[in-house]
Amino acid sequence: MKTYKYVNYLWDDQKAAELEGDEVALLIYRSNILGADLRITNYGGGNTSCKTVEKDPLTGNPVDVMWIKGSGGDIGTLTKKGLAALYVDKLRSLTNVYRGIEYEDEMVQLFNHCIFDLGSKAPSIDTPLHGFLPFKHIDHLHPDAAIAIAAAKDGNKITQELFNGEIGWVEWQRPGFDLGLKLKQCLDESPNIKGIMLGSHGLFTWGNTAYESYVNTLDVIEKCSEFIEESVQKNGSVFGGAKIVAETAESRKKQAANVAPLLRGLCSEKTRMIGHFTDSDRVLEFINSNDLEKLAPLGTSCPDHFLRTKIQPLILDLAPNEDFSDYKNTLQKIEAQFVDYRNMYADYYNTCKHDNSPAMRDANPVVIIYPGIGMFTFAKDKQTARVASEFFVNAINVMRGSEAISDYTALPRQEAFNIEYWLLEEAKLQRMPQPKALSGKIALVTGSGGGIGAAIAKKLLLEGACIVLNDINQQRLDETQVELVKISSKDQVDQVLMDVTDANSIAKAFEYAALKYGGMDIIVNNAGLSISKPIAEHTIEDWDILYNIMPKGQFIVSKCAVAILRKQNIGGDIINIVSKNSIVAGPNNVGYGSAKAAQAHLSRLLAAELGSDKIRVNSVNPDAVIVNSNIWAGGWAEGRAKAYGITVEELPQYYANRTLLKEMILPEDIANACFSFLNGLLEKSTGNILNVDGGVAMGFVR
Template identity: 75%
Template structure:
């Protein structure tokens, strides 16, 4: 609709008509529309509900039931399975046993006595905020435009004047039973209002139908955004004006790729973290401004923001175009800043903690700002790191709006702590699945668009890692990327065109890893080819190609990856996919077999040199992995069949029969071997060879 400029009107009358009569379906539809516009709410933030009349399964009488987004969900992707359903009268009757604000946390367990649909999701802490209001449909969102007003020093006055008293105001209060009662009190004292602004927090709006609630929500947020837009520039320059200039886009990416592994190393002092980088224009406007030093330490206001970003960011004291090539000097220069941040966070915890507070969590920063370059975020996985960056961008929007109309205010440290270390939040964290073996790890498997490489990449992602898919064949790489996106989601991988004989592409792939995830932990040198010819038929071109791809490729990919690993200073794994042919002599195999032998010994040499940096180098020796493998193209299968006196069709059975275990070897078997080296049980193992060939006695290392 044309009247909306700052929000997206997505309602489809035809789609809604299909859902007519099913208020829960309309709730889900409305929720998904609201969640699709990040200007309305953040990922995982906000809450929506509806109240319907249903039959009590025990008495058959009609009862009012509230359906509401359950704990830990996201309205943008909400389904019915993500909703909690509660008897409204039972929920409201909890007032009779409520012992006061000091005991409000105990009410959460009592929500379970109000459950209507036993298959529904666990109720969230926001449940009473919706339950005590009488409206059929309610939206509780965290739009930047509204929070900017809610976090402004004069927020209450501005809200009153902007909406002529039609939007109520409730001062900051931690979400919970008490806040639900305060919302009801605000409504009782201001009958006829269309919504309530929560100080430093967010917005409540409602309607008698799903559509009325949707429109009301959009109109209120649109009005907030219009007000902010009208006031930008009235006080002069945004954020006090620009202090420094950004590098150009290419320069920002180059600088970010250079420093990301160093930052990741510092942030991974307690556990491996995954990074995210953004140089969004909104971020640059803030980090390049005169007000950065004043506003950044204040921290964020909305609970959804600081729960994901920590109380405040770390701002790097670096010039945009500084030479970052001296890694050791840069590490020494940045170390005090990280120590100071950790001490600040420790002091914050010690000052604010209660007798029953959970133990202090990781003291490293989540958000790191590099003026003139961009924002880095680090967390347990890519999605969480990306979302943290999105939330801090929301916080920037809030600061910008609040500064334009008044003065930005953040939550007092104690209030922030009481949210961050809330026992209910801790319980939610404790219920989360334990990290997988490769959680927080970043892997580059050369030639990972098919065959053994793709199987290894899938195994690593299954075990919690993120991967840089790569191949020299762009069509094959694109297809692999789409497969991973469909199977694992966009945050599990990135892609890079990579010919391991091309130094520029090797460096570009490592830069891609640094920008997408923060660095590299595991490199599997898997890319290869095979040429089976007699000594007389071998050409210099054959020889050079084998040694360029297998030996030089392995060396130069390792060399580039090790440079990144040393920046991180948290160790790493190099796994080289070699072959039983590195140890076994056979006909028509001089070029390939000798190159594989060179790969094997190069692995030993690298292991000897890199141990001091806690970088492990190990070898997996496969044999006869035929499935989906490029190695069998180009006449290799015909050459091996000729050498063994069998047909190409008979090769798999021939290879299996000559093994001690009489087994056909699959790509997944090689992936399992790679995981064995990287999964944590062999962290004190380097320089080893693991045969995955079904048992070929001649290939025994000893």
């Protein structure tokens, strides 16, 4: 086993031995462990391949086949389904029809004529870069340390001196067929090299076995990393040293939570965005430095980076201790900076565009830097926002390395534009699936550790929303989160303990949501409990519990929610889970029924007040939701059975029989009712009550 200081050696001899003889399986294994180290390559970045001899299904003869990560895949999570398999001879024979670099894009369609496995993934633009090299196993990665050298002003010279000519150099060129030919030419001219550095882009390394390729890759990256760190130590500081001192961790998070909804609202000018925040040591080192204003506007060098991060970040001109008590004043400051950024981006587009360029995309920033506090990224979903952050951290590492050994150079703006608005990239964007109804939205559902709340959270999640689960029961929260992550991802579901009777607990929960996702769009006030007693047995303590959790809890949660929704200035939804009991009077129900009536009228009052903010407030009135509901705990079932003169076991059928539809009401029915207010079909409705009770005539609103 080899030892490394700057990369992770993850090769397991026993695991690899189990795959011996299956080169494709070894390719996948090698890819996964390379992709597990973000210093080596990011999510979706890089490409790996292997060449095997297979039986041609048409002739029965042995043929050379190249297996390579398909378009849009990720090496860290790669499976065989994510590979493209092509005839090597057919791919190389495309040189016979290649008409030159001006016709580069037409070659991509021809890759399909070279496919060996018809069930494989579509080939990526990197396919010829691997195809023209003779090695059985090839790694094309974007390691921070290697790109730092590739993006240095004199990167070619540094590469030759550092590796004594054992690593070749190919100047920057957009990936494609012609770059594949350039790699072959570099190898033909220097047949003993063990890798090729691509200017401003990344690294190619190889071997005749999966292990040989893996170790060769780590060796090259380790040497680059070691050289950079030695240079950093000699210089004594990075990025010109610190210009400002970072705020404390607690202060940073407080300020980030304050500003995030303002940023999210402005970034959501065209489409609702989800946010991500980081204040890691490496980020703080960069954003608090003297060289921030010099380096950040240059943008990133590697095309995989700026496709995720845009051409450059927005640096906020805000004091780290900015007072957010008058958020409208701060919003005005930030909005002016957004206007400047949008104008910069429009100028970049108009200066660089071609006659056939796609229309200008959203001109708002993806990466936003708040000196002293941290870095935000905003994108269409949480995973994309998080990955954009990871990519910009890689860009920071590249700048750090380049500046330590030389001077950092970014791609010329025209070259960057040609990548960002490449017609092939546009085609890839157009092929992406349509967003779900709640994509880009963030929902907090109170009491979502189980029962109705968990069903609502699950429904909103399946329709695309990011979910913040909360409850006072940690075990129930954990169990629900595990269940929901299985049907989505860790990015899309989070949790926070919250007591709806405690204003401080609620404020912290909303602060957490703002840090995690950037803000809030949907608040479902679902938390509740029930106490069924005759008035003679009903205590003041019972009364206080009911009113504290339901009307008071709904009031405090809504108050915190409105503060964030107003900061975003893009509207939002509050849905209150009330009850048929808010309208229908029944025995042994004085506390619960009146508390629900208070919730119902509070909903109407808020709808009347918040309409000018485009915040819609609607209510759902369930009845007798028995399955998985906490409402039946604490003696409620016994109390209701006693009131109706039946047994507890007879309650479900009793409730179903008394409805017009003779139906039992399930938590999923309440979840569907909530979604009906949120799916866009009722976007002009507020102050409404939707009964979900199987039809109880006494509960008809009108």
